[in-house]
Amino acid sequence: MSRPPKDGAQSGDWPGALFAALKRAEIRHVAYVPDAGHAQVIARAIADPALIATALTTEEEGIGLLLGAWLGGQRGVLLMQSSGVGNCINALSLHANVRFPLPLLVTMRGEWAEFNPWQVPMGRATQASLELMGVSTSRADKAEDVEAVVAGALDLAFNGECATAVLLGQRLIGRKVWIK
């Protein structure tokens, strides 16, 4: 029996489209904190011999890591969940001072159809927190939008040494099933 899609998840291979956008932007380093929404992209990054895939213990390590990568001439991206944005706030002062390409791909929790109230405060504060720290945000809630939104955020990051975040909406990812 084939596995049904996650309840409420958008049809369409948006993780595949996202990964294709990373490859087209010549990303060489994918830093991540394990996350269900990013699971397919993380697995593909680990399996791709042309990519360095670095598992972090906390998202803020990824800010420094991508700065170091850029000092060495390498293009990287940071995958995380919205709760991880809160862990990054002071580290984002690196970007404000140094300016380097800092593309963040953030899967949202604490919004559409959330079951866990403990996810809500940071989910609600994610976009405003990023913008307070000088990160440009954009958002994808539909599978067909993911590739263009991610590609645009990567272009902005690397062409302008900007910090950019794409918020991948919870409706795109689908409901987390708690009780089967």
Add this chain to the structure above:
Amino acid sequence: MRARLDRREAVAALLAARGDLLVVAGLGSPAYDLMAAGDHDGNFYLWGGMGSAVPIALGLALARPDRPVLALTGDGEMLMGLGALATVARAAPRNLTVVVLDNGRYGETGMQESHTASGTKLAEVAKACGFRRATTIQTLKGIADLRRNLRATGGPRFATVAIVADNAPRVLPPRDGVFLKTRLRASLGLRSI
């Protein structure tokens, strides 16, 4: 009581004849020590982002496996990002060395005791995280041995250097982050956007 080194003397000895070594220094005294040893295009000094020295050095080491990279920081900064030691051990860059100048104090804020003063042993933390080599250095001979190994590819390496808890005169490095980035990248042949 273990022997303790003068921080300026130890850092100067570590960086003597540094060659193509790239160095990322944590904020506060380690950045001043690096500056005092001689400013260099291959130096990147932090003035903030506490806890980021090791992650930055890791990103640089993975991007440039052909160059030796040193993260030079203090016990306070290292304690703020201990998880980075696990991240480095897992990524296992052979060209990265992490050196912690450990005086058991937060020098920049009034010499309050850090957790290493009450027993946390950073070299053992690094070893437990999976560093293949992790030592505590108490002599200039130990520094000389470490210096010779900066270019060996058996990393990642970790060393705690036991230093005297005093405040050496501040030698302030540039605090313009864009300048430091552009200078280091240019030294690697990388152009501005």
